[in-house]
Amino acid sequence: AMLDPDNGLSFTIARIVQRLKGSSLHSQLERQARISLHKPEIKLESLKEDIKDFLKTSGWEKKLQNAVYSELNVFPSPCHPAAPPEHMKEPLAYMRKAQGSWEKRILKSLNSMCTELSIPLAQKRPVSEQKELLNKWNEMGTDEPDLSLFRPVYAPKDFLEVLTNLRNPNYENGEQPSFRSHLGLIQVPLKVKDIPELKEDFSELGLNIGQLGIDDSAQVPPEFFENEHVRVGQKVLAEQDSAAAQQYVRQGCPTALRADLWALILNISNQPEDILYYEQLKSNVIQHDLLVDSLIFKDVKLTASNDDYYFVFEDYLYQVLLCFSRDTSVLEHFTYSSATPPKSYIRGKLGMEEYAVFYPPNVNYNSFILSVAPLCFLYHEPSKLYQIFREMYVRFFFRLHSISSHPSGIVSLCLLFETLLQTHLPQLFYHLREIGAQPLRISFKWMVRAFSGYLATDQLLLLWDRILGYNSLEILAVLAAAVFAFRAVNLMEVTSLAAAEAVLADLSTLKVMPLLQIFLFATVT
Amino acid sequence: FRIMAGKVKWVTDIEKSVLINNFEKRGWIQVTENEDWNFYWMSVQTIRNVFSVETGYRLSDDQIVNHFPNHYELTRKDLMVKNIKRYRKELEKEGSPLAEKDENGKYIYLDFVPVTFMLPADYNLFVEEFRKNPSSTWIMKPCGKAQGKGIFLINKLSQIKKWSRDSKTSSFVSQSSKEAYVISLYINNPLLIGGKKFDLRLYVLVSTYRPLRCYMYKLGFCRFCTVKYTPSTSELDNMFVHLTNVAIQKHGDDYNHIHGGKWTVSNLRLYLESTRGKEVTNKLFDEIHWIIVQSLKAVAPVMNNDKHCFECYGYDIIIDDKLKPWLIEVNASPSLTSSTANDRILKYNLINDTLNIAVPNGEIPDCKWNKSPPKEVLGNYEVLYDEEMAQSDGPDRDLRSRSGQSTAVKGNRARDSGKPVLTTWK
Numbered sequence A: 001a002m003l004d005p006d007n008g009l010s011f012t013i014a015r016i017v018q019r020l021k022g023s024s025l026h027s028q029l030e031r032q033a034r035i036s037l038h039k040p041e042i043k044l045e046s047l048k049e050d051i052k053d054f055l056k057t058s059g060w061e062k063k064l065q066n067a068v069y070s071e072l073n074v075f076p077s078p079c080h081p082a083a084p085p086e087h088m089k090e091p092l093a094y095m096r097k098a099q100g101s102w103e104k105r106i107l108k109s110l111n112s113m114c115t116e117l118s119i120p121l122a123q124k125r126p127v128s129e130q131k132e133l134l135n136k137w138n139e140m141g142t143d144e145p146d147l148s149l150f151r152p153v154y155a156p157k158d159f160l161e162v163l164t165n166l167r168n169p170n171y172e173n174g175e176q177p178s179f180r181s182h183l184g185l186i187q188v189p190l191k192v193k194d195i196p197e198l199k200e201d202f203s204e205l206g207l208n209i210g211q212l213g214i215d216d217s218a219q220v221p222p223e224f225f226e227n228e229h230v231r232v233g234q235k236v237l238a239e240q241d242s243a244a245a246q247q248y249v250r251q252g253c254p255t256a257l258r259a260d261l262w263a264l265i266l267n268i269s270n271q272p273e274d275i276l277y278y279e280q281l282k283s284n285v286i287q288h289d290l291l292v293d294s295l296i297f298k299d300v301k302l303t304a305s306n307d308d309y310y311f312v313f314e315d316y317l318y319q320v321l322l323c324f325s326r327d328t329s330v331l332e333h334f335t336y337s338s339a340t341p342p343k344s345y346i347r348g349k350l351g352m353e354e355y356a357v358f359y360p361p362n363v364n365y366n367s368f369i370l371s372v373a374p375l376c377f378l379y380h381e382p383s384k385l386y387q388i389f390r391e392m393y394v395r396f397f398f399r400l401h402s403i404s405s406h407p408s409g410i411v412s413l414c415l416l417f418e419t420l421l422q423t424h425l426p427q428l429f430y431h432l433r434e435i436g437a438q439p440l441r442i443s444f445k446w447m448v449r450a451f452s453g454y455l456a457t458d459q460l461l462l463l464w465d466r467i468l469g470y471n472s473l474e475i476l477a478v479l480a481a482a483v484f485a486f487r488a489v490n491l492m493e494v495t496s497l498a499a500a501e502a503v504l505a506d507l508s509t510l511k512v513m514p515l516l517q518i519f520l521f522a523t524v525t
Numbered sequence B: 001f002r003i004m005a006g007k008v009k010w011v012t013d014i015e016k017s018v019l020i021n022n023f024e025k026r027g028w029i030q031v032t033e034n035e036d037w038n039f040y041w042m043s044v045q046t047i048r049n050v051f052s053v054e055t056g057y058r059l060s061d062d063q064i065v066n067h068f069p070n071h072y073e074l075t076r077k078d079l080m081v082k083n084i085k086r087y088r089k090e091l092e093k094e095g096s097p098l099a100e101k102d103e104n105g106k107y108i109y110l111d112f113v114p115v116t117f118m119l120p121a122d123y124n125l126f127v128e129e130f131r132k133n134p135s136s137t138w139i140m141k142p143c144g145k146a147q148g149k150g151i152f153l154i155n156k157l158s159q160i161k162k163w164s165r166d167s168k169t170s171s172f173v174s175q176s177s178k179e180a181y182v183i184s185l186y187i188n189n190p191l192l193i194g195g196k197k198f199d200l201r202l203y204v205l206v207s208t209y210r211p212l213r214c215y216m217y218k219l220g221f222c223r224f225c226t227v228k229y230t231p232s233t234s235e236l237d238n239m240f241v242h243l244t245n246v247a248i249q250k251h252g253d254d255y256n257h258i259h260g261g262k263w264t265v266s267n268l269r270l271y272l273e274s275t276r277g278k279e280v281t282n283k284l285f286d287e288i289h290w291i292i293v294q295s296l297k298a299v300a301p302v303m304n305n306d307k308h309c310f311e312c313y314g315y316d317i318i319i320d321d322k323l324k325p326w327l328i329e330v331n332a333s334p335s336l337t338s339s340t341a342n343d344r345i346l347k348y349n350l351i352n353d354t355l356n357i358a359v360p361n362g363e364i365p366d367c368k369w370n371k372s373p374p375k376e377v378l379g380n381y382e383v384l385y386d387e388e389m390a391q392s393d394g395p396d397r398d399l400r401s402r403s404g405q406s407t408a409v410k411g412n413r414a415r416d417s418g419k420p421v422l423t424t425w426k
Helices: A008-020 A024-036 A047-057 A060-074 A085-089 A093-117 A127-135 A137-142 A156-164 A195-201 A226-239 A242-251 A255-265 A272-287 A291-302 A311-324 A328-335 A366-377 A382-395 A410-424 A426-434 A439-448 A457-470 A474-486 A488-492 A497-503 A512-521 B017-025 B044-050 B077-093 B123-132 B157-163 B265-276 B278-302 B341-358 B387-392 B395-400
Strands: A122-124 A288-290 A343-345 A356-358 B009-012 B039-041 B116-119 B138-142 B152-154 B181-185 B196-209 B212-217 B221-224 B262-264 B311-319 B325-331 B381-386
Touching: A008 A060, A024 A047, A024 A060, A047 A060, A060 A242, A060 A382, A093 A156, A093 A291, A127 A137, A127 A272, A137 A311, A156 A410, A156 A439, A195 A410, A195 A474, A195 A512, A226 A242, A226 A255, A242 A255, A242 A457, A255 A382, A255 A457, A255 B265, A255 B278, A272 A288, A272 A311, A272 A382, A288 A291, A291 A311, A311 A366, A311 A382, A328 A382, A366 A382, A366 A457, A366 B265, A410 A426, A410 A439, A410 A474, A426 A439, A426 A488, A439 A474, A439 A497, A457 A474, A457 A512, A457 B265, A474 A488, A474 A512, A488 A497, B009 B017, B017 B341, B077 B116, B077 B181, B077 B278, B077 B325, B116 B123, B123 B157, B196 B265, B196 B278, B196 B341, B212 B278, B212 B341, B212 B387, B221 B265, B262 B265, B265 B278, B278 B311, B278 B325, B278 B381, B341 B381, B381 B387
Parallel strands: B009 B039
Antiparallel strands: A122 A288, A343 A356, B116 B181, B138 B152, B138 B181, B196 B212, B196 B221, B196 B311, B212 B381, B221 B262, B311 B325
């Protein structure tokens, strides 16, 4: 329908209505409304009002609110109703181009691996193999397939190299480098926030406000903050209000409430149809063998199996990731991602959509794995674990693996990190640069993995509470800068990149909330 | 008034770096056992000799050893069970509320050891119990061995015919402790994480039994089986499924040398709080502390509370899927071998903190001291139970097993390590 171009709001409403129409929530609401007709309080004269009241008191209106809120969180508002779809993916042409080239490189690498190993990208599994896989679905970790010939498609530093080479062709930077120019690796003029803006955005992390991760430590009596915070959390859960939950978790989640709070924010309720969907994905895995599966296996073996905390969940990781690579519903998020996933078809079924499989842009599963693993501490039911991970991916983590101008995209995070460091710790920045230890070279791997595998699990979960609470990944860049600030004294004494890496090698004892708080609110600028 | 001059002279017959490094960093001097020594970290064989009647060894006031003479009352599987059974009966006789039973005749507060019998002595009693539940699985463990040696599972009486007293093949003659076995009901519903079975290893330091003073090391760990757990009978022979001893797991194909299949206890707590809730997790840890203290109280009356002794025990505990902890066994000589780098650090710190408590200020000891170290030296230990403190709070507090330290460290469940008599947990 043609809309008033000035009225972006009605466009947004129309889009959300469109998305929710035909969803299972829609049919549930219809069913509830129909059931309510039998109730005495529903009168024919005031049918519409009475049904609305009923939906309100029975909690269904809240569910609808949560769904709308979820849509608003995930899908960005369109820049202009008449803007072409590419602009929703990524408004800047040079970024789109760079992402396109990067994807081509990955696909080329994948294809050549297929040719080298004479393995198709996707093929149907023989029945005996299907049976075998079904039997050991819960313990794929005990498998030892020969993975020596498979190599990761790219390493984090390859990706960093691509980001470092990004240039805006419209930006003339002919002037001689001076103290004003940016001395880091990222050389694109994206807008990033400074500390005053961050303080405003992250105001709930301020010194006067209670935080889990600080005010629940052993020396603080629980009456000061913790008990009340838990009480409020229980209330939020009882109300089942997504928006309230998102606000609440900015001060951290009590461990016992975290799983439910995150599910509420992500609007995951694990309905029967969700479980069915997961089972369907599982049967896709059983029936078809993808090249990508071997890459997943290899990466899980290399990363999670060797991790002090995550090794226990190795089997869950296979289950989630194998299903994920067959989940074409994830494709719809690509309308707002700069990435376009390569699509392939099961061998022999070229062009038949039901046999299509896609390759998520981050074919290097290294970072994926570490973003699933912490979730295993919260959810042990496979289909719920799967949905939570998928939602985290389409809201947040995909931005860490694709080239875009979005404020939570990896490019912006890198630039934000470098700018914070250069502005507030210039001496340290210059020193590290001088000795060939550009700080981003060290912090990149932390950010691209959202610190998973580097922090202790309880600290990581406190950090991810804030990612959900603020619906942004910027906190990753702030934490990275805060870590450098914390270790500044030692870093000033090193004389090589290797020595700098060594100083920052072990983050497992860090407490993230005090670091963030001090960096944002207690550092003299 | 003795002047504490000179450095501590130490001996050990256990060549482990975590020990030796700790002695050397204190500037102690290594000597042989024939010389004048102050501190001897002994293996269990040596302690047997030192305190045996024949040798007539007499320790002087400035000599300390790391075992109690008859530690086996706690650390031998059959004696531990015997002492706990005796303790329960005594409490029942004196009408103590701790010995209360439920409608099925099971102890409410003191049922923390799986049903156990000695073989061949209790064979008939065992058969009676077995027949009540013929589909159950039982675990056979030799009394005198460690590290999972000689353990096997059975689910049919025929598998242990050898131990039948009536059997012609039984050897009445050799009733030596080496032949004796205990048979316990196998916990076939262990709590699984990631589908894997695990047990808990906790370190407990006892400085005196009467009055009982014991400390729990905060950094215990979980040992995971590398293979997925299955109660299926076909896997009874697969020791990699069932036994969590690292000595066994180390040889499995999937054994990983970076993390060694271990989790810290704080990881476990985080996982349980996140997936099960805070109350049940706190209850579980309170119960774990409770059963440790009760096991020590059970053997305290029979322990030779020699003032030259302290001991660091390795407690093995299994948690079932109803979040009930079970005491499996207590080790007098917990392994000081390190399977990973983290492990080495943990054990080094364990010995360090142990020595700080047992040998105050690292100076030449005087075994007549009151064995009450100041809070600052505890390191990663926390007071689990201090009988003297508990008694000074009033007689009925004894049942609450209150810790001696009044500062409540949050997450220190030792604070409430005893169950109040009329209880929240009913």
